[in-house]
Amino acid sequence: MSAGIPFVKVDVTPDTPAWEAERRLSVGASEVAAVMGLSAYGVTPLDVYRQKMGVDRPFDPVLAWIGHQSEPIIEAWLREFSGLDLDIQPGFMARSVDHPYLHASFDRVNAGPFFPIQMKTAHQYAGHHWDEGIPTDIRVQVQAEMAVSGTPRALVVVWIGGREFRHFWEPRDDRFITNHLLPAVQMFWDGNVRAKVEPPPSTLAEVNAIPTEEAEIELSGEAFDTLERITVLNSDIQAQEAERDALKVALGQYVGAADTLTFEGRKVATWRQQKGRVGLDTKALREAHPDIVREFTTQGAPFRVLRRTKTKEQK
Known part of the structure; x- marks a missing residue:
């Protein structure tokens, strides 16, 4: 790259082993919201840490495929219907020169002037999350992309429900990048990833997964x-x-067997009898067919139970 460009281009093909290996060498822009505790999808700092350690979080390959397959359509919409004067070029992975613990994989870039283009898809029932503008976690991702690219703004495009497109300009927020984003990512990278120290749990599921010891x-x-x-x-x-x-x-004593409740002439509730849940007599099945029970029994994940000590036990 020529002098003055704040990033180095990483020459890898997306979704290949080489690309995945490069992603483990720094925090990606799409992971920054999780590192900062702002993920809208329940991804935690511990999830990101484990990914850097080589343990990937389960993901839906179909959703990932849909995301990649949607990008050419979003690009075509930008070219033909957005009304924007763009020079769209293929995206690439870039790693920050000043902050090498941070990288970004741009979906597309604009050549002149240069800025990243972020493409998203949303289900029709999730489109309302975009009514007030770019959702917080995606704004964090785009700010991270601008921290890498050095650009004053970025373009975000969302395809909602397979038929509606929206685009947003996101200006660079240097105060957020300098005072919050970069310190959080660097602290995570140096204090957790490089030091090989797991971040503390941030969900009850992560707390339950901690094996206990007699101490x-x-x-x-x-x-x-x-x-x-x-x-x-x-x-x-x-x-x-x-x-x-x-x-x-x-209330049951008052309504008796009636299954529809009204107030001032309008229906306010129903209270109907339903069939009981179908259960399995595991004890009888175990006695009659122990081999079948062993074959189809699965062990759930362990969890921790918090019980208060009774007063007499404290003495």
């Missing part, structure tokens, strides 16, 4: 307050469920 830990005042709050919430839930059930009994 004690002294709680801080803040941690003990958290435990107390959990206990209170559990009690509130139990009390609310008991109150709900008592109210249902009272």
Whole structure:
């Protein structure tokens, strides 16, 4: 690359082993929202860390295929119907020179002036997420792309429900990039990936996946307050469920066998009897056909159960 360009082009073909290997060498723009705890799809910093360590998060290959196959159609719409004066060129992977822990894979780029073009698809029932502009996680991704490309703006195009197209200009936010994005990514890269230290869990599923050991830990005042709050919430839930059930009994005594409830002449609810759930007598099946039970029994993922110690056990 010529002098003054803030990135180096990485010559790899998307979705190949070489491309995947390059992605493990830095944080991608599409991963930055997850690193910052802003993913709209439940991707966590721990997911990104494990990907860098060679353990990929399960993904839907059909959705990935749809995304790639949609790009030529979105490009054609930009050329023929957007009304924008563009010089669209193929995208590529680029790694930042000043911040080599950050890379971006541009869907397309505009040649003159140079800026990245980000292409997205959305289901028709998810189109409302774009009503107020670019969703937060995608804005973070595009800001990361501009941090790599050095451009003052980027173009985002979304194809909604297979028939509606929208485009948005996203201006570069240097304050966000400098004060938030880059420090968060560098801290993750140096403090977690390079140091091989897992980020702390950020979902209950990740907490449940931590194998326990027979050991004690002294709680801080803040941690003990958290435990107390959990206990209170559990009690509130139990009390609310008991109150709900008592109210249902009272209402049931009033309505009797009626299955439709009205108020001031209008229908407000239905309360109909349904068939009971179909169950399996596993005990009887195990006694009658133990081999079948062994063949088709699966072990669920382990999880942790939090139980408060009774007062007499604390002494």
